Amino acid sequence: MTGTPSTIDLPSAAVPTIGPPRIPGDPVSVDRDADQDRGIQSDPNDPVAGGRTIHLPDLPVRRLVGMSLVGIGALIVLFIVYLFAFTPLTAARNQQRLTQTLVGHPLTLYKLVDGVSPPEGSAIGVLTIPALHLDQVIVQGTSAADLMNGPGLMPGSALPGSLGNSVIAARRVAFGAPFGAVNTLKKGAVIRVVDGAGTFTYKVTRVHTVVAGQRDVVLPTTDNRITLVTANSTTVPNGRLVVQGKLVGPAVAVPNHTVAVPSYELGLDGDPVAGGLAAFWSIITLLVLLVAAYAAWRWRRPWLVYLFAAPVLLMCGLFACESVARALPATF
Numbered sequence: 437m438t439g440t441p442s443t444i445d446l447p448s449a450a451v452p453t454i455g456p457p458r459i460p461g462d463p464v465s466v467d468r469d470a471d472q473d474r475g476i477q478s479d480p481n482d483p484v485a486g487g488r489t490i491h492l493p494d495l496p497v498r499r500l501v502g503m504s505l506v507g508i509g510a511l512i513v514l515f516i517v518y519l520f521a522f523t524p525l526t527a528a529r530n531q532q533r534l535t536q537t538l539v540g541h542p543l544t545l546y547k548l549v550d551g552v553s554p555p556e557g558s559a560i561g562v563l564t565i566p567a568l569h570l571d572q573v574i575v576q577g578t579s580a581a582d583l584m585n586g587p588g589l590m591p592g593s594a595l596p597g598s599l600g601n602s603v604i605a606a607r608r609v610a611f612g613a614p615f616g617a618v619n620t621l622k623k624g625a626v627i628r629v630v631d632g633a634g635t636f637t638y639k640v641t642r643v644h645t646v647v648a649g650q651r652d653v654v655l656p657t658t659d660n661r662i663t664l665v666t667a668n669s670t671t672v673p674n675g676r677l678v679v680q681g682k683l684v685g686p687a688v689a690v691p692n693h694t695v696a697v698p699s700y701e702l703g704l705d706g707d708p709v710a711g712g713l714a715a716f717w718s719i720i721t722l723l724v725l726l727v728a729a730y731a732a733w734r735w736r737r738p739w740l741v742y743l744f745a746a747p748v749l750l751m752c753g754l755f756a757c758e759s760v761a762r763a764l765p766a767t768f
Contacts, residue, residue: 496730496733499729499733500726500729500730503725503726503729504722504725504726506725507721507722507725507726508722510753511718511721511722511753511756511757514753514754514757515756515757515760518754518757518758518761519609519610519757519761520610522754522757523584523610523611523612523761524611524612524613526584526611527584527585527586527611527612527614528612530584530585530586531572531573531585531586531612534559534573534575534585534586535559535573537558537559538559538562538573554576555576556576556577556579556582556591557575557576557577557581557582557585558575558576559573559574559575559576560574560575560576560589560631560632561573561574561589561596561629561630561631561632562574562629562630562631563587563604563627563628563629564627564628564629564630565618565621565625565626565627565628566626566628567620567621567622567625567626568617568618568620568621570614572586572587572606572614573585573586573587574586574587574588574589574596574604574629574631575587575588575589576588576589576591577589577591578590578591578603578605578704578766579707579766580705580706580707580710580761580762580763580764580765580766581707581762582766583605583606583607583611583766583767584607584611584761586606586612586614587604587605587606587614587615588604588605588606589602589603589604590603590604590605590654593654593656594656594660594690595631595632595633595690596629596631596633596636596662597629597631597633597634597636597683597687597688597690598633598660598687598688598689598690599660599687599689599690600656600657600658600660601654601655601656601657601661601662601663602629602661602662602663603653603654603663603665604662604663604664604665605664605665605666605704605766605767606664606665606666606767607666607667607766607767607768608666608667608670608673608677608767608768609667609670609768610761610764610768611761615664615666615677615767616670618643618664618666618677618679619643619677621640621643621679622640623640623641623642623643624639624640625639625640626638626639626640627639627640627662627664627679627681629662633688633690634688636683636684636685637683637684637685638661638662638681638682638683638684639681639682639684640679640680640681641661641680641681641682642678642679642680643677643678643679643680644677644678645668645675645676645677645678646668646675646676646678647668647674647675647676648674648675653665653676653678653680659682660682660683660687661680661681661682661683662680662681662683663678663679663680663681664678664679664680664681665677665678665704665767666767667765667767667768673765673767673768676704676767704765704766704767705765705766706762706763706764706765706766707762707763710759710760710761710762710763711759711763713755713759713762714756714759714760714762714763716759717752717753717755717756717759718756720752720756721749721752721753721756724745724748724749724752725745725749727745728741728742728745728749731745
């Protein structure tokens with residue numbers, strides 16, 4: 437007998453699950469079901485974790501490496517901007533402060549005349565070079581920090597206008613570059629200094645470069661002279677550019693003030709501690725940048741991350757730039 441085949445409705449069967457059966461009230465079973473809902477695969481051979489396999493999120497290695505390179509480039513650009521834009525402003529502010537010190541406390545000019553060495557970094561006189569349109573307050577000391585304020589009188593050298601060799605050092609590139617154009621001075625140019633002993637005039641006798649192995653120009657002399665010292669190059673200094681001048685008229689007698697001078701001040705080297713600080717702040721800046729990049733990658737609001745990270749990055753970067761500037765030769 438032929439006819440249409442009859443259909444039989446069967447109860448729907450439960451979909452089989454992978455892994456151990458679910459036990460009501462078992463917290464491991466509940467966690468396993470939640471993991472399956474989140475897409476975490478299960479391992480039935482793992483009796484401890486109840487069959488769970490945890491997958492850690494993949495780190496954006498390429499992105500982090502790229503951000504590191506961007507951070508290094510940004511630090512270099514920030515240092516160039518700091519060197520040629522921020523340091524002249526800092527030097528101008530320091531010179532204004534020192535000028536106010538001389539006007540408000542004129543007796544500080546006479547400390548060296550009395551044989552008393554003033555505190556390092558304090559104002560002791562005024563240097564004027566008409567040919568360069570230069571008027572700068574002279575400070576006591578020639579460390580990297582001292583020359584951030586302006587030209588400095590090397591400790592142990594003669595006071596301008598007195599017997600012997602008066603050595604004044606200044607920067608040629610950074611912090612306003614007071615001696616940036618001293619190489620253009622001609623023989624006979626006038627150098628004038630005002631200090632506690634009076635007003636004294638020198639005339640340039642020689643402009644030359646001294647490199648390692650030659651006689652040091654900062655040593656004491658029997659004649660009365662002034663010696664201006666700065667870096668011999670505006671890119672990679674490896675010696676000293678020296679301008680020497682002879683005192684016009686008699687010298688004054690000033691008591692000698694012998695002081696202990698650090699070797700890095702005599703050599704006009706950079707701050708010996710600043711190199712480590714520069715490396716420290718550079719690493720901190722890169723770490724902050726990497727943490728900010730990772731947080732922006734993980735969170736849904738990257739603009740909020742960069743909003744909070746930007747001032748921290750700028751502060752750490754400026755600390756790194758200042759440390760690098762201190763580590764450079766003091767006359768750079």
